[in-house]
Amino acid sequence: IMEKHDGAIDVRSNSTGSTFRGFLPAVLCPGQEDQEQSFGSVSFSGTILIMDDEPYIRQILKGMLESMNFTVLEASNGDDLLVRLDEIAREGRKIRAAILDLTVPGGMGGVDTLGHMKSLGYDFPVFASSGYSEDPVIAFPGNYGFTGSISKPFKSGDLARLLSCHLSPDSE
Numbered sequence: 001i002m003e004k005h006d007g008a009i010d011v012r013s014n015s016t017g018s019t020f021r022g023f024l025p026a027v028l029c030p031g032q033e034d035q036e037q038s039f040g041s042v043s044f045s046g047t048i049l050i051m052d053d054e055p056y057i058r059q060i061l062k063g064m065l066e067s068m069n070f071t072v073l074e075a076s077n078g079d080d081l082l083v084r085l086d087e088i089a090r091e092g093r094k095i096r097a098a099i100l101d102l103t104v105p106g107g108m109g110g111v112d113t114l115g116h117m118k119s120l121g122y123d124f125p126v127f128a129s130s131g132y133s134e135d136p137v138i139a140f141p142g143n144y145g146f147t148g149s150i151s152k153p154f155k156s157g158d159l160a161r162l163l164s165c166h167l168s169p170d171s172e
Contacts, residue, residue: 008056010131012105021131023056023153043069044167046096049084051075051113052129053104057152061099064156068163070096078108082116095124097147097167102130102137111137114145125166 007024048070052058055076062072073088073095075081081100088095098117100110108116110128117126125147128137133151141149150162 010054044096044163045069047071047073047088047093049073049075049081049088049095049098051078051081051098051104051110052101053077053107054101057101061159064159067156068160076107077104078110078113078116080107081113082120085117085120085122095122097125097127097163099127099129099150100146102128102135103132110146111144118145127162127166 007022010021010023012019012021048065050058050061050065050072051074052061053076058074058076062074065072073084075084078100081098085095100113102110104110110130114126126145128141128144128146128149129152130138130149131152132138137144137146138149138151141147147166148162150158
């Protein structure tokens, strides 16, 4: 059923049990007003860096951000992101913002990555992203050094609203 609807299932297991998360693309019903329309035309510029351990989430997020006119660079974990930042800095390019997944099994997650970024002097808006909406970082991102946060799964309008609150459109 999930495959037929272009969805996916995420399974995580540990010694205390298993968690199953299902992802299905959002579809408007015929005749339903597009509530995303007011944010669908938001246009930004610049490069945004995304970090998530799930390739399909990076692909979806990249599509959303490219539709807002961002250039998107991807990283699968914190170490990968720090290497990308070093490469970008050596090229003299600027990063407009970053979106970091908080939980990266077997790798450096968002909070630790942000700490390393700040210790290296990077100073641009950084947003926390997580499928665990009860995470205190999502509820209080500023307390952890993040500019803002967004809970997965989210729609492009949610993402546009978050970015519009913290980034000015069409400027670098």
